[in-house]
Amino acid sequence: MAFDRRSLLKGMATASAAAVASASPVKAARERKVVPEDARGMLYDTTLCIGCKACVRACKEANDLPADTRTPGMEIFDAPTDLNDYTKNIIKLYSEGDRRSYVKRQCMQCVDPACVGACMIGAFRKEKFGIITWDRDRCIGCRYCQMACPFGIPKFEWSSLNPDIVKCEYCRQREGDKQWEPACCEVCPREAVIAGTYEELLAEAKRRLAEHPDRYEPKIYGEKDLGGTQVLYLSHVPFEKLGFKFDSEEPVPEMQQTIQHGIYQGFIAPAALYAGLGVVLWRNRRKGGAEEEEGEA
Ligand code: SF4
Ligand code: SF4
Ligand code: SF4
Numbered sequence: 595m596a597f598d599r600r601s602l603l604k605g606m607a608t609a610s611a612a613a614v615a616s617a618s619p620v621k622a623a624r625e626r627k628v629v630p631e632d633a634r635g636m637l638y639d640t641t642l643c644i645g646c647k648a649c650v651r652a653c654k655e656a657n658d659l660p661a662d663t664r665t666p667g668m669e670i671f672d673a674p675t676d677l678n679d680y681t682k683n684i685i686k687l688y689s690e691g692d693r694r695s696y697v698k699r700q701c702m703q704c705v706d707p708a709c710v711g712a713c714m715i716g717a718f719r720k721e722k723f724g725i726i727t728w729d730r731d732r733c734i735g736c737r738y739c740q741m742a743c744p745f746g747i748p749k750f751e752w753s754s755l756n757p758d759i760v761k762c763e764y765c766r767q768r769e770g771d772k773q774w775e776p777a778c779c780e781v782c783p784r785e786a787v788i789a790g791t792y793e794e795l796l797a798e799a800k801r802r803l804a805e806h807p808d809r810y811e812p813k814i815y816g817e818k819d820l821g822g823t824q825v826l827y828l829s830h831v832p833f834e835k836l837g838f839k840f841d842s843e844e845p846v847p848e849m850q851q852t853i854q855h856g857i858y859q860g861f862i863a864p865a866a867l868y869a870g871l872g873v874v875l876w877r878n879r880r881k882g883g884a885e886e887e888e889g890e891a
Pocket of ligand 3: 652653654656657682683700761762763764765776777778779
């Protein structure tokens with residue numbers, strides 16, 4: 595563990611006291627976050643994807659994830675129907691009349707990630723290349739990240755006594771490899787999903803849109819949506835049909851701040867409440883795992 599229970603409690607109490615002492619009814623607005631200079635990402639193009647799911651298999655192998663044989667009637671197959679605790683990457687099919695499209699879903703590597711904003715003790719962080727990482731040693735299992743993510747990405751390992759949060763971290767375990775590239779991008783036989791720097795990918799998406807305006811919806815999803823994402827999408831069907839329902843350019847953490855300011859204006863900041871809740875949740879998580887911690891309590 596990066597810290598023990600005593601230091602966690604002490605840290606929370608100190609932070610809580612400091613926050614309450616310094617609480618003012620209205621704080622200055624957050625600065626809008628921008629894409630980091632070293633940002634890496636992905637570009638997925640629905641017109642190129644053939645739904646072969648090689649990326650789903652490669653993701654499982656690269657991340658040591660078990661086969662998901664829990665789908666009723668599909669018990670002898672690895673057949674996840676959505677992202678879950680065994681699945682960080684999924685290909686879904688949209689079909690309506692004669693209109694069809696595949697869509698790949700994984701973490702969007704948001705520019706201003708709601709999961710990071712929601713995580714009280716920094717288990718979620720935006721790190722090198724702008725990739726959003728999760729730290730097992732810090733996580734208390736409160737699942738605020740799950741509730742905050744507008745794309746429904748983080749999944750909780752309900753089947754485990756010491757559960758993890760499961761989500762795509764851009765294959766960061768491969769970072770040391772000379773040819774570091776996310777497994778899903780490496781295996782795609784059609785280059786429907788490609789990896790690169792954010793700048794390269796955005797330029798490529800703009801080039802495709804300009805060359806084939808008849809082929810695509812006139813939009814690069816992720817360029818501005820919800821403050822921007824480092825995973826970009828081009829599509830031949832409307833993005834809402836693929837489950838991208840948010841048309842706001844305001845990042846979720848900014849919306850949260852606006853709402854919180856509205857609710858708490860004139861009240862003491864709820865830092866003490868958060869700290870207390872955090873302790874309870876952390877204790878609940880530990881019950882399932884470390885026996886030695888119980889003795890200490
Ligand atoms: S490997 Fe490529 S073509 Fe196959 S499903 Fe994945 S993104 Fe689509
Ligand atoms: S998609 Fe969800 S989990 Fe991924 S960075 Fe954005 S808010 Fe976090
Ligand atoms: S980057 Fe890695 S973890 Fe993320 S979807 Fe691709 S293969 Fe899976």
